Amino acid sequence: MSDTEMKPGLSRRSALGMAAAAAGSVLAAPALAQEDQATIEWKMVTSWPKNLPGPGVTAQRICDQIGVMSQGRMRVSLYAAGELVPALGVFDAVSSATAHMGHTASFFWQGKAPAAVFYTAIPFGLLPLEHVAWIEQGGGQALWDELYAPFNIKAVMAGNTGVQMGGWFNREINGLEDLKGLKIRMPGLGGEVLRRLGATPVTLPPGELYQALQTGVIDATEFLGPWSDRAMGFHKATNFYYAPGFHEPNGTGEALFNKTALDGLPEDLRAIVLEACQAENGRSLAESEWENAGSLATLQEEDGVVVKFYPDDVLSELRRISVEVLDEFAARDDLSGRIHASYEAAKARLAPWSNVSVRRFLRARDGSI
Structure with missing residues (x-):
């Protein structure tokens, strides 16, 4: 009997029903096999208070997206700062496999890996888009991989809070003398620049900043931009808000992965995890730009915050000292030197284009030329 012939007593309706059932069983097989697979459970630790506008929201969204994109095959549980490890314990937790991944900011690890x-x-330094160009096109990622390899960590960009503000101060900065003796929370190389101008940089995790500023433990603090800063309540402790964020013209967050755990994932899940981080770069930057604009207006119009600008002579001296700090930094070791050289080469390539495109356009748009 040919495939098209009917068996005796078998109606066309019955034959079609059996064919549909057979096709259904074939289609269902992968789904059943998927259901039989155990869900891969990961832990993410962060340096942020839970759901903090900006990086806290980004961290949770990455976890959620991994679950959706993997169709439930992988679930990442988020632990905010202090829930599993301290805010500044994220790097060690991922390195030691206490957690599979983390969400944080790289400047916290200067003591472990200076660069x-x-x-x-x-x-x-580089603005957000310029920074992405360096990482993705200018060799920055390969050097990042080399930097963290001794710790069994793989890092990628995972969100961006944009251009930062200069910080919250309990007094006005009218000249260089006002920086002397200033106790300020400013991580990274910006803190070292201020130290050389007489300030005292203080290291504190994000969750402790408001109380420290309110009680006078510190005289000033920087954090992120208006959206995150307002959520932290800094405007309730002081209303002097300074710009520009000379120390952080970019706000890249990093996802840290225990490399053994990442390499052990099936290829498709590994791609999903990395893609969830990459997708968050554009999404979070757009969100931060929008929310920072709205929060800045609220801070000024409703909260009585006074936006101040560093005097030109202060900025000039900050820039001069920054060059000194970076040159000394580059001489520390071979890898730091190569990362510095790569970064500076990217800036030299990108700055003229940013000048011609962005700076000139903004001046024309605002009518200042």
Whole structure:
């Protein structure tokens, strides 16, 4: 009997039903096999208070996206700062496999890997889009991989809070003398620049900043931009808000992966995890730009915050000292030197284009030329 012939007593309706059932069983097989697979459970630890506008929201969204994109095959549980490890314990937790991954900022790890600061921001450095160009097109990622390899960690960009503000101060900065003796929370190389001008940099995790500023433990603090800063409540402790963020012209967050855990994932899940981080770069930057604009207006119009600008002579001296700090930094070891050279080469390539395109356009748009 041919495939098209009917068996005796078998109606066309019955034959079609059996064919549909057979096709259904073939289609269902992968789904059943998928259901039989155990869900891969990961832990993410972060340096942020839970759901903090900006990086806290980004960290949770990455976890959620991994679950959705993997169709439930992988679930990442987020532990905010202090829930599993301290805010500044994220790097060690991922390195030791206490957690599979983390969400944080690279400048926290300057004591472990000095050149880590370049992967968040350095004084008078690259803007957000320029930073992405360096990482993805200018060799920055390969050097990042080399930097963290001794710790069994793989790091990638995972969100961006954009251009940062200069910080919150309990007094006005009218000249260089006002920086002397100033106790300020400013991580990274920006803190070292201020130290050389007489300030006292203080290291504190994000969750402790408001209380420290309110009680006078510190005289000033920087954090991120208006959206995150307002959520932290800094405007309730002081209303002097300074710009520009000379120390952090970029706000890249990093995802840290225990490399053994990442390499052990099936290829498709590994791609999903990395893609979830990459997708968050554009999404979070757009979100931060939008929310920072709205929060800045609220801070000024409703909260009575006074936006101040560093005087030109202060900025000039900050820039001069920054060059000294970076030159000394580059001489520390071979890898730090190569990362610094790569970063500076990227800036030399990109700055003229940014000048011609962005700077000139903004001046024309605002009518200042």
